[in-house]
Each structure stands twice: as structure tokens, then as C-alpha cells.
Amino acid sequence: MSRLVELDARGPRKLTEEDLHEEKGDVAVCRCGLSESFPFCDGSHRRTADEDADTRYVYDEDGERRAVERIVYADADES
Structure with a gap:
């Protein structure tokens, strides 16, 4: 399965002690790209x-999933 994940971050997020979960004592980093508290799971x-x-998926802004046949990216120089 593949999933289209669009991110707009411009750099890394350095984790600090404040990022530790108070009860669990750990930090879970999102790897699916769907988290509302990204980069945290x-x-x-x-x-x-x-x-x-064997299916490609996209998730819209509301979190709704749909299967797509392919993902096409427009050239950044095209208008």
C-alpha cells in the first residue's frame, strides 16, 4: 500500500524533555503522516x-480516505 502524505515543514523538529508523555514517559513520532499533532503520533x-x-490512497483534509489509480505531480514551473 502507498499513501500520499503532503507536509509543509521546512526543517526538523528537535525533541526535548517537554515532549515526553507525562503518563507513558515516552515520545511517539508519527510515521503515517495523518496525525493532527504531527510530528507526534x-x-x-x-x-x-x-x-x-496493492492500493494507493489519499486522505483529504477531513481525514476521508479514497483509493486512487495513480498520483500525478504537476511540474512546479507549469502554470
Whole structure:
């Protein structure tokens, strides 16, 4: 399975002691790209549990998933 994840960050996020979860004592970093508290995991990856391995998906701003045949990127120089 593949998933389109669009991010607008311009650099790394350095984790500090303040980022530790008070109860769990750990930091979970998002790897699915769907977290509302990115770069931290908020459990949003659970929505991907039933994704098919041979399907591409996009998630819209509302978190709705749809399967797509392909992803096409426009050339940055094109208007």
C-alpha cells in the first residue's frame, strides 16, 4: 500500500524533555503522516489498518480516505 502524505515543514523538529508523555514517559513520532499533532503520533494510524497492500490512497483534509489509480505531480514551473 502507498499513501500520499503532503507536509509543509521546512526543517526538523528537535525533541526535548517537554515532549515526553507525562503518563507513558515516552515520545511517539508519527510515521503515517495523518496525525493532527504531527510530528507526534496521536493514534491516527489506526485508520490505515484495513488498507490493501496493492492500493494507493489519499486522505483529504477531513481525514476521508479514497483509493486512487495513480498520483500525478504537476511540474512546479507549469502554470
